[in-house]
Amino acid sequence: LIRSGLQTIDAQAKLAQSLATTTASVQVLARAADLSGNSFRELEAGSARLTRRLSLFAANGSGPAADAIRLPLDQRIARVTEAIRQNAAASEQAALFSQLFGDRAFVAFQRLDTAQLRQANDELRRFGVLVSDADADRIEETNDAISRLGLIWRGLSNQLAVAAAPALQSAAEGLARL
Numbered sequence: 001l002i003r004s005g006l007q008t009i010d011a012q013a014k015l016a017q018s019l020a021t022t023t024a025s026v027q028v029l030a031r032a033a034d035l036s037g038n039s040f041r042e043l044e045a046g047s048a049r050l051t052r053r054l055s056l057f058a059a060n061g062s063g064p065a066a067d068a069i070r071l072p073l074d075q076r077i078a079r080v081t082e083a084i085r086q087n088a089a090a091s092e093q094a095a096l097f098s099q100l101f102g103d104r105a106f107v108a109f110q111r112l113d114t115a116q117l118r119q120a121n122d123e124l125r126r127f128g129v130l131v132s133d134a135d136a137d138r139i140e141e142t143n144d145a146i147s148r149l150g151l152i153w154r155g156l157s158n159q160l161a162v163a164a165a166p167a168l169q170s171a172a173e174g175l176a177r178l
Contacts, residue, residue: 003146010143013136015044016073019051023136025072027129031120032074038108046105047073050080053100074121078114 012026019026029047033040054076057065064083068076084096097106124130131139 006139006143006146009131009136009139012131013133013140016133016136019047019073020069021073021076023133024124024130025074027124027131028074028117028120029077031124031129032112032116033108035116035120036108036112038111042105042108043112046101046109047077049102049105050077050100054080074117077109077112078117081109081112082114 009023012030013023016023016026029043030040032038033043051069051073054065054069057063058069060066068079071079080100081097084093084100088096094106094110097110100106101109
């Protein structure tokens with residue numbers, strides 16, 4: 001249970017870093033995916049595309065894209081999707097979702113709404129699921145230490161195998177001669 005939690009939070013923290021957001025924001029998005037019936041992988045891919053698009057639009061450092069890129073991912077998505085719904089005609093919304101989130105992920109983002117993001121955030125806070133970035137950093141360090149332990153055991157196993165190989169070979173050859 002602990003190992004699974006460590007791995008999940010480690011993966012969420014690494015994703016958060018690549019999307020310029022917080023670990024808690026990635027956790028909210030994962031829960032919102034569940035609530036909206038979406039695949040988290042679709043939301044992850046669309047979020048990466050949105051982050052790239054907003055970064056390009058925000059290159060001059062000002063304007064709505066620059067304001068949005070500074071927000072945590074869940075808030076960034078809420079602001080963008082709400083702006084599309086409020087300002088674009090229904091016939092144009094699918095095209096805008098596709099341009100910002102990608103051709104494969106746009107349907108997932110059309111199904112995701114701010115109420116689901118709010119509900120996800122509320123539930124995760126209420127149940128103590130959200131992890132701070134500082135805690136996520138400690139978990140990443142712990143996972144790295146556990147990984148090193150695995151290397152130590154693998155190294156020991158390899159050394160024992162090398163040391164035992166001649167004796168095992170001799171025993172196998174002796175049995176084969178009999």
